[in-house]
Structure formats: C-alpha cells, structure tokens
Amino acid sequence: MFQNLTRREFIKTNLMAAAAMTVPVEGFAADKTKADLVVYGKIFTAEGNQIVDAFAVKDGKFVYVGNRAGAATFIDKGKTEVIDYTGKGLVMPSCGNGHAHYSAGHAIQAVGTVLNKSDTLEKLFAESIPAAVKKARAAGAKTIFGSGWDRNFPPDFPYRQRLDAICDDIPIYFADEEGHKGMANTLALVNAGIMSKDGAVLKKEMRGGVIAIGADGTPTGYLSEQAGTFVRSFLDNEYLFSVDVVKGFIPKIEQQLHSEGYTMYLDGFSTYFFNTNFHKAAQEMDKAGDMHFVLGLTYEIEGWMNPDEALPKAVDAKKYSSTRVKPNGIKLFIDGTVESGTGFIEPVYNDGHQGSVNWSEEEMTDITRKANAQGLTMHIHAMGNAGVNRVVNSFVNGGKDEMRNTLVHVYGVMPSDYKRMAEHNIYVTEGMLWHHNSDELRNFLLERLPEDMGEKGFPMKSRRFVRNYRNPLVDLRTHHTRTGYKFSDNQRRAANVP
Numbered sequence: 252m253f254q255n256l257t258r259r260e261f262i263k264t265n266l267m268a269a270a271a272m273t274v275p276v277e278g279f280a281a282d283k284t285k286a287d288l289v290v291y292g293k294i295f296t297a298e299g300n301q302i303v304d305a306f307a308v309k310d311g312k313f314v315y316v317g318n319r320a321g322a323a324t325f326i327d328k329g330k331t332e333v334i335d336y337t338g339k340g341l342v343m344p345s346c347g348n349g350h351a352h353y354s355a356g357h358a359i360q361a362v363g364t365v366l367n368k369s370d371t372l373e374k375l376f377a378e379s380i381p382a383a384v385k386k387a388r389a390a391g392a393k394t395i396f397g398s399g400w401d402r403n404f405p406p407d408f409p410y411r412q413r414l415d416a417i418c419d420d421i422p423i424y425f426a427d428e429e430g431h432k433g434m435a436n437t438l439a440l441v442n443a444g445i446m447s448k449d450g451a452v453l454k455k456e457m458r459g460g461v462i463a464i465g466a467d468g469t470p471t472g473y474l475s476e477q478a479g480t481f482v483r484s485f486l487d488n489e490y491l492f493s494v495d496v497v498k499g500f501i502p503k504i505e506q507q508l509h510s511e512g513y514t515m516y517l518d519g520f521s522t523y524f525f526n527t528n529f530h531k532a533a534q535e536m537d538k539a540g541d542m543h544f545v546l547g548l549t550y551e552i553e554g555w556m557n558p559d560e561a562l563p564k565a566v567d568a569k570k571y572s573s574t575r576v577k578p579n580g581i582k583l584f585i586d587g588t589v590e591s592g593t594g595f596i597e598p599v600y601n602d603g604h605q606g607s608v609n610w611s612e613e614e615m616t617d618i619t620r621k622a623n624a625q626g627l628t629m630h631i632h633a634m635g636n637a638g639v640n641r642v643v644n645s646f647v648n649g650g651k652d653e654m655r656n657t658l659v660h661v662y663g664v665m666p667s668d669y670k671r672m673a674e675h676n677i678y679v680t681e682g683m684l685w686h687h688n689s690d691e692l693r694n695f696l697l698e699r700l701p702e703d704m705g706e707k708g709f710p711m712k713s714r715r716f717v718r719n720y721r722n723p724l725v726d727l728r729t730h731h732t733r734t735g736y737k738f739s740d741n742q743r744r745a746a747n748v749p
C-alpha cells in the first residue's frame with residue numbers, strides 16, 4: 252500500500268502506526284481537541300490484537316483509535332489532514348532496522364552456488380564444488396562464486412591445490428557460511444597479486460586479515476576477513492552482481508522486511524561486491540514505483556583501501572539517492588567478532604590474545620572527520636569493548652555530533668563509554684536477530700572471555716527468536732518479553748545471521 256504515499260506521509264503513517272501499539276482502543280479520547288491527522292482504513296493495533304477503522308493524531312501522539320465516527324469528531328475542516336486507505340491494504344505498526352545484511356543474505360544466495368554447511372571437506376571437494384563448477388561453466392561464468400562452507404574448517408588444508416584440480420582456468424572464490432572467510436584457487440590469488448603465475452608468493456600478510464600459509468610456504472587458499480575481501484575485489488563483480496541480479500532479489504528483501512514488521516532498514520553490506528549496482532538497481536526500482544520500503548545504503552572501506560581514494564567514491568554514490576533510497580553511510584570494520592576471537596577486547600581473552608583491529612585511532616578519526624564533512628554518516632562494525640572504545644574516541648574527536656555516527660553489532664562496552672555516547676549523540680544499532688544466541692554459543696563465550704564480559708555481552712540477552720510470517724508482531728513481542736521460539740539453522744541462514 253505504501254507505493255501511493257509520499258515519503259512524508261509514509262514516515263508519518265509508520266510512526267503513528269507504531270505508536271498505535273501502546274494506546275487503548277475504542278473510546279480512548281483523552282481530550283476533545285482537534286487532530287492534525289486522521290487516518291481511515293483497515294488498521295491493525297497490537298493493543299488487544301484488533302482491527303480498527305480509524306485513528307487520530309495530535310502533536311505526534313495518538314488521541315483516538317477506534318471507529319470512523321469517533322475519529323471524525325477530531326477533524327477540523329481545512330486544518331486536519333485526512334488520509335483514507337480504505338481498500339488499499341493493511342495499516343499496521345512498523346519498525347526500522349538500523350543495521351542488517353539482507354542484501355548479503357539474499358544476494359549471496361542469488362549469486363553462484365550455495366554449498367551445504369554440513370558437507371565435510373572430502374564431500375565438498377568430491378561432489379559439491381565440482382557440481383558448482385560444472386553449473387558455472389555451463390552458464391558461461393567468468394568467475395565462480397559460492398558460499399556456505401563450515402566456518403570451522405582448518406586454515407592449513409590445501410584448498411588452493413584441491414580447487415585447482417577441479418578448475419584452474421576460471422577464478423574461484425567460495426565464502427564460508429558467515430562470509431568472514433573464503434577459499435580461492437590459484438588463479439584468483441594471481442589476479443589479486445598474492446601469487447605470480449609461476450607460483451612465487453608475492454604477499455603473505457594483509458592488515459585485518461589472514462592469508463593462510465601452508466607447510467610448503469605458499470598460500471593454502473584460505474583467507475580470512477580483510478584478506479578475503481581483498482581477493483574478492485578482483486573477481487568479476489560486474490558479472491556476479493549486475494543490476495539485473497539485484498533487481499531479482501530486492502522484492503525478496505522487501506517481502507522478508509515486511510514479514511518482520513519493518514518498512515525501512517539500513518544495509519550494512521551494500522558494496523559487498525565492490526560496485527554500486529545495489530544503489531543503482533534500488534534507485535531505478537524506486538523511480539518506477541516498485542520499492543515499498545526505505546533503504547539506507549553504505550559504502551564499505553576495507554582496511555587495504557586508501558580512504559582518500561575510497562571516500563570520493565562514497566560521495567559519488569550519493570547520486571543514487573531517491574525518495575526511498577538513502578546512500579548516506581560509510582561502513583568500516585574496526586574489528587571482527589567476539590565469538591571467533593577477532594573482536595578487539597580489554598582485558599584480553601582467557602588464552603591471552605586480544606583480537607584483531609583494522610584501523611588505528613588516528614586513521615579512524617581522520618576518516619570520520621572527512622566523511623562527516625561530506626555529509627556521510629559513519630557506520631562502524633565494532634564488537635569488542637576495546638574496538639568500541641577506539642571508535643567512540645574517533646567519533647568524539649573527529650565527528651560531528653549531529654551526524655548520528657553509529658556503532659553496529661556491539662558486544663561489549665566499557666562503562667565510561669556509555670556516558671560519552673549519550674553526550675555525543677553516538678548511536679548503537681543492534682539488529683535484533685543477532686541477540687538470539689544459542690545456549691551453546693553463550694557457554695562457549697563464557698569460557699573464552701574474561702570474567703564478567705561473557706555475561707555483559709549482548710545486552711538484550713534474548714536467546715530465542717522466531718520469524719513468524721503469519722504474525723510478524725510475534726517477533727516484536729519475543730524481542731520485548733524475551734520469550735519465543737528456537738531460531739532454526741534455515742532461518743539463521745536466510746537472515747545471514749552469524
């Protein structure tokens with residue numbers, strides 16, 4: 252139904268509908284002043300799970316929810332805006348998700364082959380990868396891409412050689428189930444300048460990532476974090492992630508978003524394939540009237556990029572702005588994830604290591620200053636408390652408070668940083684899907700982290716999640732009451748939840 256609304260109406264309606272969850276229904280008319288807005292239609296309110304016919308709003312607050320006749324008494328002719336959605340669908344409460352990876356979840360499945368996470372290494376190389384290569388060859392692929400292998404595979408297996416034995420004339424890259432690691436054949440490494448054609452090793456280290464080196468002194472083909480993104484950037488990403496491919500999955504994102512009760516979200520992986528085809532496709536669809544949600548987009552700057560070369564590209568991507576498309580963010584990773592031991596923490600992990608950190612405080616401060624000056628908001632993946640602290644320092648020293656610079660996926664925060672976040676308008680947005688950890692993972696973290704840190708992580712602490720397509724409000728209730736259902740592997744995969 253939102254396609255017929257202006258953006259202003261769209262946001263207004265969403266905000267008002269969201270507030271409808273908290274007011275009593277029928278006959279609630281606190282004061283008989285006139286309203287700024289009256290909406291008619293088929294309106295769902297979570298207050299008693301009812302469908303009502305109308306609501307009225309004054310000064311941003313609901314003054315009436317109930318029937319048409321009741322709402323009509325709030326209309327001040329010529330002053331009150333009246334919108335009638337009768338016959339145009341359901342008006343319901345909604346939320347915006349401040350950080351999600353729907354693009355990666357849907358795009359990675361739309362691009363290349365999804366491997367089976369339960370495949371053993373032997374099965375992967377004997378069956379799954381040969382099948383993926385065959386499929387890609389038949390389609391005339393210039394790059395073979397896939398994802399989904401078990402993240403616990405060891406770095407020292409001869410991935411590169413085994414991939415070469417299946418295919419050595421087309422670059423291959425397969426990401427793991429989380430997307431934080433990858434395996435590549437020799438040609439992919441040669442294209443990235445990590446090896447030369449005659450087998451010489453040109454690069455063994457990558458800031459913020461690992462190029463695994465085997466006993467023979469050459470890369471095994473296993474790449475983690477920023478080493479993986481570096482090699483991926485040399486794939487034929489225009490082929491993999493074309494505007495048409497993106498247009499194919501945006502409706503799936505939309506369907507998922509709406510099923511979860513969201514009408515807007517900020518995408519934290521918008522340039523995963525190192526181009527702005529997500530931006531371009533979204534803008535074209537919006538202008539054609541085919542986007543029914545608001546999409547925030549970010550431009551990712553990797554640890555191996557020169558920020559002064561990347562920032563102008565992020566500024567350029569703002570040209571894809573439209574009514575529902577907002578390409579206003581810069582995405583960086585300050586660290587990895589706490590559960591994989593790459594989150595940057597203080598005090599250190601129980602085994603004595605501190606995690607990895609991709610940017611110095613000086614660099615982060617400098618990027619923040621330049622991005623904010625260009626009207627770009629910082630959107631930083633920060634998990635460990637020391638990573639969070641470094642980012643907060645950079646925002647405080649380099650950022651503009653009005654830019655709503657944001658940390659995402661935060662696991663731990665030093666107590667002193669909470670206050671500074673409040674003082675400097677620093678946002679923390681936590682995709683609620685990430686708060687629902689299994690008991691198994693929780694116990695694993697408790698063993699691994701310093702005393703107290705395990706229990707202080709994931710502030711919402713809900714460990715159950717359900718995506719209920721028939722009633723998305725169950726999700727909201729689950730979130731608030733911390734009761735619900737088990738989140739299945741398929742659901743996690745669909746949402747690209749680590």
Ligand SMILES: [Zn+2]
Nearest residue numbers: 519632659660
């Ligand atoms: Zn993220």
